[in-house]
Each structure stands twice: as C-alpha cells, then as structure tokens.
C-alpha cells in the first residue's frame with residue numbers, strides 16, 4: 247500500500263516501451279542528471295479472492311474464487327520484462343516488490359518461476375530485498391516455506407485489523423484468528439515481516455484501535471505500516487460511506503500510535519511506516535527518495551531516469567488486456583516524459599514523507615535540476631515553520647509532518 251504518482255499530464259505520449267523508443271529517451275532534454283538513481287523492480291499481481299469495498303488498487307476478483315490464469319500471466323510478465331530490458335540495460339536491481347492484488351494466490355511453483363525469470367533477465371543484487379505481499383485469507387503453511395526457499399526474504403501481510411467485526415465491515419475475507427495464524431506461519435519462515443494495519447475504521451473506538459496495535463506489537467515484527475483509513479474515489483465506500491470516527495478521535499489514535507510504537511522500539515520514519523532499528527523497507531525508501539523503479543504487470547507504474555529526462559510508464563490495467571498486449575509486444579499503455587517544471591513537486595511529494603527527509607544534494611542527483619530552482623519554495627516553507635532551516639537537508643519539521651499536504655503544496659507549480 248504505497249502511494250504512487252499517477253501517470254497523467256499533457257506531454258506527448260510515445261507508446262512503445264521496447265528498444266525502438268530508447269533513442270527517444272536518450273535525446274537532449276531540460277535536465278541533466280549526474281548519474282542514474284538506484285533501481286527497483288515492482289511486479290503487480292492483479293487478482294484477489296474478492297474486492298474489498300475501500301480498495302482503489304488495480305485488483306480484480308479472481309475469475310474462479312482463488313483460481314487465476316497463472317501460467318498465462320507469468321508468460322506475460324516475462325514478455326513484459328524482456329520488452330523493458332533496453333530501458334534498464336546493465337543497471338543493478340537492489341530491491342523487488344511483488345504486490346497486488348494478492349500475490350500469495352500464486353502457487354509455490356509459480357512464484358519460483360517468476361523469481362527465476364527475474365534473476366535470469368536482470369542483474370539482481372546478491373543481498374536484494376525481495377518482498378511479497380500476502381493476505382491472511384490466502385495463506386497456506388507449505389506455500390510460505392517454498393516462497394522463502396525461492397528467494398522471497400520479506401513478507402508484508404495485509405492484516406488491517408484483528409477485530410472480526412471491523413474485518414467484516416472492511417469486507418476482508420479473513421477473521422482475527424486467521425490473521426494471527428498467518429503471522430505465526432510467517433514468523434516460522436521469515437525474520438523480516440511487515441504487518442499492514444488500518445485505524446480510524448468504521449465505528450472503531452480508541453480502545454479498539456489500541457487493542458489492534460497492541461496485538462500487532464506483541465509479534466515484534468521488524469516493520470509495521472499503520473494507515474489511516476481514507477475513502478478513495480471510485481470505491482464502494484466512497485459511494486456508500488460508512489460512519490467513521492470523527493477527526494478528534496482519529497488524531498487521538500494517531501498520537502497514541504506515535505507514542506506507543508516509539509515506546510516499543512519502532513521508529514516512525516515515514517508518514518505510515520514504523521520500523522525496528524535498521525529494518526526500514528528498502529524498496530519503499532527508494533520510492534520516497536525518488537529512486538527509479540521498473541513496474542511490470544497489469545496497471546503497474548514505473549519511473550525511469552535517463553541523462554536528460556525522467557520517464558513515467560503505466561501498463562494496461564485490465565489483466566486480460568495486459569496479457570494480450572504483453573504477448574503482442576507492448577504492455578505499456580502510457581509513457582510520458584515528465585516536464586522539468588513538475589519534477590520538484592514529484593520529488594517533494596515523496597521526500598517530505600520521510601521523518602529524516604533527504605540530503606539536500608539528492609534533489610539535484612535525482613531530478614537533474616539545481617537546488618536553487620526551488621529556493622523560493624524552500625524559503626517559504628522554512629518561514630512557515632514547516633521545513634528544517636538546515637540548508638544541508640530537506641527535512642519536514644514536526645509541524646510540517648502534521649500538515650504534510652500544506653507543505654507539499656508549496657512545491658506545486660503555480
């Protein structure tokens with residue numbers, strides 16, 4: 247559950263991802279990047295057993311309950327990856343994230359094949375972080391031992407709540423007991439586990455929120471992602487909004503979570519992410535530091551840098567269309583050159599989510615623009631008390647973290 251910028255805008259849209267278009271992306275442009283940012287790989291698996299009413303991800307109910315067209319999809323992913331290689335030629339891949347959807351619907355053999363294909367085609371670091379998302383409602387013990395043996399070394403489990411009533415309200419396919427059983431299985435095979443939890447749920451009280459977080463903390467997993475439930479457009483919850491806790495209660499929950507996770511030894515290092523020392527999510531950190539990522543799979547987004555431009559891509563969204571297009575040689579529905587004027591906002595949208603911010607030099611390194619291009623905005627944010635005045639870092643103050651939208655908006659091009 248990582249927010250990724252949509253591919254939108256008015257720039258001309260070359261539509262091929264393959265070798266033909268590489269020359270286009272290498273042409274002179276408005277920016278000058280000193281080097282390529284670190285590269286990650288995102289793989290999207292677009293099916294779930296059932297669609298949750300709050301979910302705006304590209305996820306579709308599996309055609310036959312938990313049966314998915316696995317072999318055909320893996321063929322399409324391989325074809326997509328092969329078509330993408332000219333854009334990332336020779337660049338090492340530091341992290342892989344297999345997300346969805348529900349990737350744990352893939353069989354053990356299917357996951358093994360996917361990882362073999364990735365290793366065969368990309369120069370994956372020997373110590374690459376390889377994360378897979380899993381849903382407690384699609385969790386079989388033997389499968390998880392095999393996933394680990396295939397090379398997955400981090401699990402992110404979509405728990406959301408341990409409370410049966412709230413899980414029902416969220417339309418989840420699992421109950422609290424299954425959530426606990428899934429964590430037990432995960433910890434038998436993995437030492438790097440994230441639990442996704444949501445708060446400010448329909449009718450949730452502060453005491454119930456505390457109970458959920460205390461249960462999550464009791465497992466001492468390396469990482470927690472604690473999200474405020476939001477009603478996203480184009481979801482069932484947006485059409486039929488449930489009764490949610492008022493803002494004061496939600497703030498109380500947030501403050502309590504902040505204090506309690508710190509007391510338990512977790513560092514709140516990003517808006518929704520909490521980690522034990524040195525266990526931050528490396529893949530997500532690369533997004534927040536405006537690193538590069540190749541995204542393959544239905545509806546996957548990607549961001550790739552070239553010496554004089556930044557390219558954003560989006561694959562065809564619907565699984566059947568994506569599979570057909572990937573096999574026909576073009577999985578990319580939209581590709582666009584990000585205008586230099588938009589890069590500061592895109593960079594800040596990510597970097598300002600980090601409690602420690604980023605070194606100021608990273609702005610030039612990852613946007614190819616000089617830092618003085620945003621000197622007025624930096625001064626304005628600092629004057630308002632939203633940004634740390636230290637010129638060597640770009641770091642939100644506590645006030646800036648609380649009013650993150652206001653801080654980010656300062657960098658929106660007028």
Ligand code: SF4
Pocket residue numbers: 293294296297298301302303305346347348381404
């Ligand atoms: S399981 Fe996750 S990805 Fe699937 S519908 Fe529910 S929230 Fe969306």
